[in-house]
Amino acid sequence: MLAHSRARFCSSRCRTAAHRAGVPGELRRRPRWVRWTGRKRPQTVDGRIASSTDPETWATYQAARRSTAGVGLGFVLNGDGIVCLDLDGCLADGVPNAATQLLLELAGRTYVEISPSGRGLHVWGRGELAAGRCTTFRGQPVELYGSGRYITVTGVRFPGAGSTLGDLSPALATVLTSSSHA
Numbered sequence: 001m002l003a004h005s006r007a008r009f010c011s012s013r014c015r016t017a018a019h020r021a022g023v024p025g026e027l028r029r030r031p032r033w034v035r036w037t038g039r040k041r042p043q044t045v046d047g048r049i050a051s052s053t054d055p056e057t058w059a060t061y062q063a064a065r066r067s068t069a070g071v072g073l074g075f076v077l078n079g080d081g082i083v084c085l086d087l088d089g090c091l092a093d094g095v096p097n098a099a100t101q102l103l104l105e106l107a108g109r110t111y112v113e114i115s116p117s118g119r120g121l122h123v124w125g126r127g128e129l130a131a132g133r134c135t136t137f138r139g140q141p142v143e144l145y146g147s148g149r150y151i152t153v154t155g156v157r158f159p160g161a162g163s164t165l166g167d168l169s170p171a172l173a174t175v176l177t178s179s180s181h182a
Contacts, residue, residue: 022155079147110166125168
């Protein structure tokens with residue numbers, strides 16, 4: 001039983017197990033972890049303000065996971081080829097809308113997790129992205145990030161998603177050539 005109606009896990013033990021099982025090793029091995037506040041602002045593991053561009057404020061996955069600062073984990077994108085597509089409001093009762101389903105097909109076998117709200121997805125992978133961008137794809141808002149940002153991490157893998165980072169180049173190319181930029 002969940003502690004309250006908005007809880008994502010029944011206990012801290014379940015939350016820890018989900019993070020261990022869900023977050024790919026390619027992300028866990030990089031010391032680019034932060035915590036985040038309820039307002040989705042990055043924090044250091046000791047609760048100070050963190051920066052998505054200052055490595056001095058980042059930590060290892062283990063340190064971030066052990067920390068009790070803030071409400072969850074976040075991963076910093078620094079331009080090394082790891083990218084994330086942030087799809088807000090794309091799930092209804094856990095089912096992706098048509099545009100999101102197409103993006104997932106284009107992304108192929110890669111790590112996809114359910115966002116903290118439970119209504120969105122983070123599609124993680126490898127690719128080249130010169131700058132972050134907010135756009136729409138077939139009516140679905142899409143945020144594309146590869147550097148200078150941090151993304152909240154839940155470790156709750158979307159059903160059927162991969163456990164490693166795949167090549168997102170086809171999805172990135174399709175979104176960037178057929179979308180309207182915001």
